[in-house]
Amino acid sequence: MTELLAPAGNVEALDAAIGEGADAVYLGLKTFNARLRSSNFAWREFEAAVESLHKMGRKIYVTVNTVTEERETERLYRFLGYLNKIGPDGLIVQDFGVVRMCQEFFPQLELHASTQMNVSSAAAANLLSSQGLKRVVVARELGLPEIEKIKKNTNAEIEMFVHGALCVSESGLCQFSSFLGGKSANRGMCTQACRRIYNTDMYGAEKHGYYFSPCDLQLIDHVPDLMKLGVDSFKIEGRMKSAEYVGAVTAAYRYVMDHWESDRKGSIAEGHRILSTDFARTKTDYWYGFNEIPSGVDNAGQKILNPNQAGGTGIYLGRIKILREATVSEKKEYSSIVKSFSDDPSGVKDAAIQMALLEGGSYDPDPGDSIRLHKKDDTGRESHKVRLVKTDEKGRRWIDVPNGFTQEDSVYLLQTKAMSKRYKRVLPQDLSRYRKQPGPEKLPVLDLTPLSKKELDWFPEGIYVEVSTVSDAHNIQMLHPVRVIIELNSETSYDFLHKDSAEKPLLPFSKKMIFIALDPFVAEGTFGELKDTLSVLLEHGYKNFVVNNLAQIEMLRNEKDVHLVAGPYLYTFNRWAVSFLENQNIMAVQMPFENSEKNLSETFESPVEHSRVLIPVFAYPTLFRMRFKLPKDYDFTFFSDKEGMSFKVNSTSDGSFVMPEAPFSIIEKMESLKSKGWKRLLIDFSKTKTSKSDLKDLMTLINKRMHIEGSSKFNWKDGFYDPEKMEAYQASNARAAQARKDTAGRKGNFAPVKGAKKKGRR
Numbered sequence: 001m002t003e004l005l006a007p008a009g010n011v012e013a014l015d016a017a018i019g020e021g022a023d024a025v026y027l028g029l030k031t032f033n034a035r036l037r038s039s040n041f042a043w044r045e046f047e048a049a050v051e052s053l054h055k056m057g058r059k060i061y062v063t064v065n066t067v068t069e070e071r072e073t074e075r076l077y078r079f080l081g082y083l084n085k086i087g088p089d090g091l092i093v094q095d096f097g098v099v100r101m102c103q104e105f106f107p108q109l110e111l112h113a114s115t116q117m118n119v120s121s122a123a124a125a126n127l128l129s130s131q132g133l134k135r136v137v138v139a140r141e142l143g144l145p146e147i148e149k150i151k152k153n154t155n156a157e158i159e160m161f162v163h164g165a166l167c168v169s170e171s172g173l174c175q176f177s178s179f180l181g182g183k184s185a186n187r188g189m190c191t192q193a194c195r196r197i198y199n200t201d202m203y204g205a206e207k208h209g210y211y212f213s214p215c216d217l218q219l220i221d222h223v224p225d226l227m228k229l230g231v232d233s234f235k236i237e238g239r240m241k242s243a244e245y246v247g248a249v250t251a252a253y254r255y256v257m258d259h260w261e262s263d264r265k266g267s268i269a270e271g272h273r274i275l276s277t278d279f280a281r282t283k284t285d286y287w288y289g290f291n292e293i294p295s296g297v298d299n300a301g302q303k304i305l306n307p308n309q310a311g312g313t314g315i316y317l318g319r320i321k322i323l324r325e326a327t328v329s330e331k332k333e334y335s336s337i338v339k340s341f342s343d344d345p346s347g348v349k350d351a352a353i354q355m356a357l358l359e360g361g362s363y364d365p366d367p368g369d370s371i372r373l374h375k376k377d378d379t380g381r382e383s384h385k386v387r388l389v390k391t392d393e394k395g396r397r398w399i400d401v402p403n404g405f406t407q408e409d410s411v412y413l414l415q416t417k418a419m420s421k422r423y424k425r426v427l428p429q430d431l432s433r434y435r436k437q438p439g440p441e442k443l444p445v446l447d448l449t450p451l452s453k454k455e456l457d458w459f460p461e462g463i464y465v466e467v468s469t470v471s472d473a474h475n476i477q478m479l480h481p482v483r484v485i486i487e488l489n490s491e492t493s494y495d496f497l498h499k500d501s502a503e504k505p506l507l508p509f510s511k512k513m514i515f516i517a518l519d520p521f522v523a524e525g526t527f528g529e530l531k532d533t534l535s536v537l538l539e540h541g542y543k544n545f546v547v548n549n550l551a552q553i554e555m556l557r558n559e560k561d562v563h564l565v566a567g568p569y570l571y572t573f574n575r576w577a578v579s580f581l582e583n584q585n586i587m588a589v590q591m592p593f594e595n596s597e598k599n600l601s602e603t604f605e606s607p608v609e610h611s612r613v614l615i616p617v618f619a620y621p622t623l624f625r626m627r628f629k630l631p632k633d634y635d636f637t638f639f640s641d642k643e644g645m646s647f648k649v650n651s652t653s654d655g656s657f658v659m660p661e662a663p664f665s666i667i668e669k670m671e672s673l674k675s676k677g678w679k680r681l682l683i684d685f686s687k688t689k690t691s692k693s694d695l696k697d698l699m700t701l702i703n704k705r706m707h708i709e710g711s712s713k714f715n716w717k718d719g720f721y722d723p724e725k726m727e728a729y730q731a732s733n734a735r736a737a738q739a740r741k742d743t744a745g746r747k748g749n750f751a752p753v754k755g756a757k758k759k760g761r762r
Contacts, residue, residue: 124522175594224256298628320358378642530551573595590616664713
């Protein structure tokens with residue numbers, strides 16, 4: 001029987017999910033989960049939830065679906081030990097390091113592969129099943145025939161998203177938010193940069209649009225077919241959504257799942273009626289309806305992208321016309337109302353609201369309605385529940401809105417109070433007896449597998465260069481690479497496989513010098529073609545591959561005399577992830593583009609371990625990848641954001657790829673890296689055309705150890721954005737400001753002496 005799995009971003013959503021018939025819920029705690037911006041659960045709440053749901057015969061899964069840096073592994077170990085004591089029904093994981101740590105210390109914890117693991121084929125599911133994972137959450141960019149084929153060819157349970165927000169990027173492969181400020185989607189801090197408004201030049205005029213903001217997924221019409229296929233779990237997205245939203249969507253899918261066999265048409269109609277209260281974005285079934293892959297690649301973009309659709313959601317209520325500060329009595333009234341709805345009134349903070357007058361919409365929100373506010377410069381958005389509506393002497397209706405929003409910001413309706421229900425409480429009223437927390441255990445030292453003297457002879461020291469075409473392979477000869485990496489794509493496949501090139505190679509390098517880089521997205525619909533291609537390549541004598549997907553490991557790990565490098569999309573941010581890949585016969589890795597020098601050095605400590613790593617020093621990293629061509633009316637290559645940062649998009653038969661216009665570069669650090677023992681360095685021109693003049697300029701800059709003007713260091717220097725450090729920094733600044741204020745109050749405020757110089761910021 002198919003499980004209905006609902007999100008629980010907070011206690012109220014948990015009540016709604018269970019109240020509307022969810023068989024299971026998934027939730028995150030305050031750490032190591034991919035929705036750090038949701039409320040999440042405290043230790044006591046989580047422990048009580050596990051106990052309560054198990055008494056009810058329901059299941060509870062915990063999201064541990066972020067990548068972990070080396071410095072965090074001991075805290076991760078303690079967290080897993082805590083979960084092991086509490087006993088949830090499963091952990092949803094992304095990091096191979098989590099899998100490896102659980103294999104070693106917590107084998108009784110049931111593991112489910114997150115959609116962030118980019119499982120899009122039976123081969124990938126089978127590899128994870130062989131490593132002890134019970135379930136895989138398949139990628140959202142798959143069609144019905146592909147889901148059916150995966151289900152038929154794996155023993156792993158299949159979980160799939162059926163409703164909610166979509167990522168425009170192929171699952172687990174987005175680096176956009178991380179590139180813009182270190183807030184990585186792989187770390188639970190995605191800023192949804194894809195949903196922002198961008199500027200383009202089309203048809204000789206400047207245009208603005210939400211070009212990469214996708215519609216929301218809705219598969220209510222396909223529930224009967226998916227249940228017939230034997231899909232094990234239907235997952236609703238929405239850990240950052242309101243309890244009302246969770247309740248309504250859960251109710252709709254519950255109804256169809258329970259009634260489709262007796263009345264397919266009527267049950268689906270009722271499901272749509274229930275979902276009519278979901279005022280989110282336009283709905284799409286995305287890849288469903290495409291029985292042929294080329295048709296999906298050509299047309300799926302048209303189905304999910306609408307540049308006129310704001311990155312936000314809901315029915316348009318207008319813009320903020322006037323703002324005023326909330327009065328003392330209004331703030332007290334607001335706080336009193338919020339506390340009356342809270343499970344822990346003592347934890348409710350003082351009201352941080354202002355009063356707003358809206359203009360331009362066709363509906364006036366009432367107390368209890370849920371709204372979403374969008375800043376006019378598209379730099380932020382926030383959901384909010386209206387509690388106060390005040391009418392002034394002119395008959396104008398003022399509503400409370402959060403601080404931080406200003407005039408001309410847009411407001412949308414998410415749900416009305418009429419949609420709200422009060423659900424039976426799942427957690428007990430008194431949580432005082434739930435006291436378990438992670439302990440002080442020390443993580444045992446992990447030694448990576450020692451290397452024999454000649455084990456990596458095929459992976460020599462020197463400069464590696466990656467390209468996407470054979471013509472570029474000819475151009476980069478002037479860089480004298482020790483090895484060349486050629487991307488396998490629709491164009492190079494012909495060059496590799498064509499009979500003439502097999503007998504008389506068109507490539508200017510020997511097969512020993514060539515590494516073939518495989519695409520990080522391997523869909524079930526194209527798996528057979530890839531498998532056949534790899535078989536021919538092996539027959540032709542190609543032995544070196546950069547693998548970026550679990551399916552590729554499954555195909556190649558047992559091939560004799562084949563050498564594998566874990567590519568940048570097989571994320572190795574800690575030693576435990578490296579150890580997992582070692583167990584798949586992979587001894588060399590390419591550093592992920594998101595990594596920092598500090599974390600790289602902490603992961604690979606010794607010079608011997610350094611010899612296993614290929615470090616990119618120049619690249620145009622793919623910020624996000626789409627499994628479709630852009631719509632035909634997207635007649636542009638370059639686009640820019642409000643800050644003036646420029647990007648380029650390449651739309652091909654292999655999909656679409658967004659890259660920065662300026663490269664990532666640390667070429668001025670190359671000699672320093674070599675002196676520290678990092679002697680395998682990569683210059684990456686993948687998805688980029690080369691010219692001999694540009695290559696000469698690059699060589700000059702390398703030889704002179706010069707920085708490329710305008711280039712980015714990505715996270716190399718500063719690492720990932722750290723919310724804990726930022727909170728500590730802000731708290732420190734606040735204390736310092738208060739101290740200065742107190743000092744000024746004691747000494748008196750003096751105007752600067754005329755003619756004295758003011759001290760500026762440093």
